[in-house]
Amino acid sequence: MSAHILQELTVFILAVFVGFEVISKVPTTLHTPLMSATNAIHGIVLVGALIVVGVADPKLGVAFSFVVVLLATLNVFGGFVVTERMLQMFRPRTAPAAGQDGARKS
Numbered sequence: 533m534s535a536h537i538l539q540e541l542t543v544f545i546l547a548v549f550v551g552f553e554v555i556s557k558v559p560t561t562l563h564t565p566l567m568s569a570t571n572a573i574h575g576i577v578l579v580g581a582l583i584v585v586g587v588a589d590p591k592l593g594v595a596f597s598f599v600v601v602l603l604a605t606l607n608v609f610g611g612f613v614v615t616e617r618m619l620q621m622f623r624p625r626t627a628p629a630a631g632q633d634g635a636r637k638s
Contacts, residue, residue: 563618571611578604 558566581604585597 574608578608
């Protein structure tokens with residue numbers, strides 16, 4: 533293993549530990565805004581993946597780039613779906629109007 537790969541692997545492992553520690557300290561009420569912010573970051577990843585597709589080596593690079601674009605798109609879409617579901621949990625429930633609760637009047 534070259535020194536460069538070992539250095540990058542060390543940075544990655546440290547980033548995982550630091551990220552876990554930071555995220556585990558976030559209060560529950562801030563999870564929805566945090567999800568929205570990370571969706572924006574993943575949108576930037578998607579733009580980067582699209583740029584890589586444009587300059588990829590025609591052999592195997594295009595296939596990998598397509599997979600990266602697909603995964604980034606699913607990540608952004610899934611993040612917005614989860615954020616919307618989380619926001620629905622905080623919306624007040626409306627009471628059914630009189631006579632519209634499904635019961636028949638006799």
